[in-house]
């Protein structure tokens with residue numbers, strides 16, 4: 602099952618397009634400015650580094666960035682962009698390194714791709730372990746949006762243009778807090794299916810899990826520009842500090 606959800610070559614080669622469609626290329630500067638402030642001139646670790654959308658510009662600003670990803674294809678895309686960011690293949694649910702970091706970050710819904718509570722908790726524990734005494738963990742993901750499901754199913758339209766129709770089909774598994782999803786990408790005469798599974802988490806549950814991992818919420822924002830987090834916020838940027846030194 603795990604392997605079904607590892608980003609394959611097709612995902613990786615189209616990743617920039619998806620990120621652009623979701624406005625994630627346009628906001629990179631703001632993201633990097635936010636993260637740079639917590640790096641204190643030291644070393645940062647990105648969990649699920651992908652193709653370096655965030656890590657490469659952060660490294661361009663002089664921050665030493667390392668990264669972990671479980672997809673060979675995504676790591677290949679990163680290697681094509683830079684050799685300044687050290688990245689390796691590992692599971693973010695259970696990683697170890699002797700290095701200590703000023704900043705660990707996990708952005709763009711990557712945390713929810715760990716689709717069991719145990720895996721999410723293990724990820725937070727591993728992150729707390731590699732932070733230095735003043736270290737900061739930044740996590741960013743969408744607030745769960747469960748409206749619009751009928752009989753536990755929902756299909757949304759991601760993009761329609763002259764070349765492409767991209768639909769996202771979701772099935773809700775409430776017992777596991779999982780959305781089992783498939784992006785269906787019709788282009789010309791071809792259709793590609795990009796499956797993934799996510800465990801949605803409300804911010805309060807994240808805080809509780811973080812506390813169990815030895816982390817305490819320090820700040821929560823509604824976006825990278827430090828907009829207020831409100832009941833209408835569609836996502837959150839949460840900043841945690843270690844509770845034990």
Ligand SMILES: C[S@@+](CC[C@H](N)C(=O)[O-])C[C@H]1O[C@@H](n2cnc3c(N)ncnc32)[C@H](O)[C@@H]1O
Nearest residue numbers: 608649650651654670671672675692693709711
């Ligand atoms: C949504 S992408 C985000 C990539 C990058 N962080 C960004 O913001 O553009 C999720 C990334 O996490 C990686 N990933 C997903 N599950 C993982 C796991 N269990 N261990 C390591 N990497 C994982 C994927 O391969 C992919 O590169």
